[in-house]
Amino acid sequence: MAPWLGLVSLAAGFGFALWMSSLDRIVVERFEGRQFTVPSRVLSAPTILYPGLDWRSLDLRDTLRRLGYREIRGPGGLEVGDYRWDSNRVEIYSRAFEHPSRPEPARHIRLRLRGSEISEIRELPSGRELGAVLVEPERVGAYYGSDREQRDLLRLEEAPPHLVGAILAVEDRRFSRHHGIDPRRIVGAMLANLRAGGIRQGGSTLTQQLVKNFFLTPERTWTRKLQEAAMALLVEARYEKSAILESYLNEIYLGQRGATEVHGFGEAAHFYFGKRVRDLTPAESALLAAIIQSPNGTSPHRHPEAATKRRNLVLDLMLDQGYLDEAAHAQARREPLRVSEVTTESSNARYFLDLLRRQLPEVYDADLLSADGLEIHSTLDPRLQRAATRALREGLEDVEERLGLSSGDDRGARAPLQGCIVVLRPQTGEILALVGGRDYGSSQFNRCVDARRPVGSVFKPIAFAAALEFRGGRSEITLADFLDDEPLEIDTPSGTWIPQNYDREFRGRVPMREALERSLNVPTVRLGERVGTDRIIDMAKRLGIESPLPRVPSLVLGTAELSPLEVARAYATLANGGIRAWPHTFEDIVDPRGTTLDRRKMRFERTVDPGTSYLVTSLLEGVVERGTAARIRSMGIHGPVAGKTGTSDEEKDLWFVGFTPEMVAVVWAGYDDPRSVGLASSSVALPIWARFVRDALGDRIRGQFIRPPEVVLLEIEPVSGALALPGCPVRRSEYFRVGTEPEHRCPAGSERPADPESRGLWRWFEELL
């Protein structure tokens, strides 16, 4: 043999070895490193169904649809993930779910409906009555990597045998016998394609398909084909069949959900059937195997007939190859195609997700969110979130129409009117809903969290709280006191400041309540001067305000720039009787193995006494009953509501903060580039708030604001503020902190008898001793 031939052979062999070695490195790196990026999913708070619940306000039917439950019409049994809806009865076969604090088994339940109310819940078939049932949480969103792949990792042993059988039957019947490539399959495919005059059959094994998806970019060249074959051989040489199969089950592309790709059978089971992979029927397994070749071309959503035809082909192959017996085959073929509706993840929670992501680093490395496949159980109430999104969108559109800005030309010249809503549960600090802007797609700036805007009169209650606070055995004022509404000049370092009321009028001497109910500026400034800026700032901090506050007399009129979230927190402290909670967006973080990594504890601190909180709440109830927020009542909302309007200079910022015994909601509206809206907050922010509350809670608010024992209800003479005793001609009720009751009497010189409230007062003293 010529020497040069030997040298060439040696060089070729060396080159081949180098090539194979580089491919082998890629295989090892991928297989033994992090195999898959699994996005972390964010789940809402679970829905709790109970007798008495208004199912319409809950959007129950829509909720089931969004969760991928299939509606079954007509007779016949239900399977897990099905529901049947009649006029006065709903039957649901709920899915099991692994909530960290209360795993729920799958449950067959029947709800009786009476009008809009769930009148009864019974478990089937036992008929046992149930007091409360949890329905699994909704997927709110996920933190994707740049690949935007969605998958739900599964282990091989979790895949039912008929799923594995279906895949092998249609894609690689000799999987257990070949070493990565199957020459018989290649030849067979070539012949079939020649006969058909086109590509009808692929010759790739599962291993080759895995290599193509896992390691390589989707080019179709001979070089790529060679690489694929070589890598398939290497994978088979290095790893067990079971490991290869498991990777395949988790990698293969199986469809599209909006902008995200569905990868792996775990995610596909959820996407197409709304169930876990272990709950798949043989027919469903066959369908998933059937669409491997062309997930979009044989999508059961878009091409049900083609999907069914191909599914039946797979079932026939499963019978031929012994994966199904005759009876199971016949039953599966008879099974109608039943897939869940396609639901893309809601985009209206993106602002909430952004805030959650910012809070997560307190407990978890946020960089791993897009890869570690965590399950994050959030505090989001999807129903409230939808209500808030709708209220903000429709409310702002209404305003623009009123201002003549709704045409594209008018709006297009400048940025549109913006807004935000944030909703907290005061007792726990849970953020139940957050909409940080009009449209996340146009602007990701989270106005609820990151915008600092002048709050206007929304700050006034804080000054009143500081004045009402009982310190050193006394408080600066009581609710029976009066404030002067007379012209006032204050010397400041930048000159003389002359505060004005909104109508530039003066009323002389006004009761405390009226000063806040009508949001009068001058009496409030006088109050602020009396209490002192230091005490007001101290009160603000204790309520939960964290932004810097200017030490100026105009602070009480709301010149401070605050975020809606911190305003919500401050008012939540009042609503919660002076106990300040920490606003949070998530409760539990669970890893893919089901281990709870972190459980967020509810954190509280008493920062204001309950008496002060209650007195301020009472003032704010007056704002709703008689004051600048009285429109709430005319909008049909009844029950305990307290709130405050706020409009900054030149109507650039429009605020409404309102709370019930169970919820605080803050609405801000304005332009991002501050300029006048041309309307007051009672015409913009307040209606948005009312629209949200009506949608979320109905028109009758539940519960009551809790009066603490140290606050008593007495009768006073309205003009003098004296304690009204028998014989006093005119009287009204008013709240007082024990120890601050009026000293003078009406009629003058009267002795105070033992009235029921007084008995309550003495009882309080008895308990104290």
Add this chain to the structure above:
Amino acid sequence: MRISDHLYEGDAQRRASMQLVVAGLDADLSGDSHRALGQYERAIGVDPNNPYAYLALTRHLAERGDVFRASSFLERAEILFESEERLTPGVRVHIKGLKGQLGGRMAPPRADAAAQRAEAARYAPDIWSDGRLSPDELL
């Protein structure tokens, strides 16, 4: 006072909340602390002003030495019971006993803690003689 005596009182939200409180006490009885805590918190989520939920949560946290949070919830429970005029002798005994239990664990212990525990034991010896409230004694 036993929570099971009040299961069907109040409106739909209260009743549902009470079911979750009972489920929490059941979980505590079976030793599943994590699940119990979740149930109590869920009960508060359904009815944020349910005094029984706060009381059960106080008991749960007191057992685990979480004095600060338990005290906050106990204060809340007391105010809510008072506002609903449910501050019965049976409720007062539990509140007194829990105050004594928590006060004894503070650093330094409250001066009146022992006296409060003794008073609770005097009024309800079958429950408070051991200085603690077990889940089945509240259920």
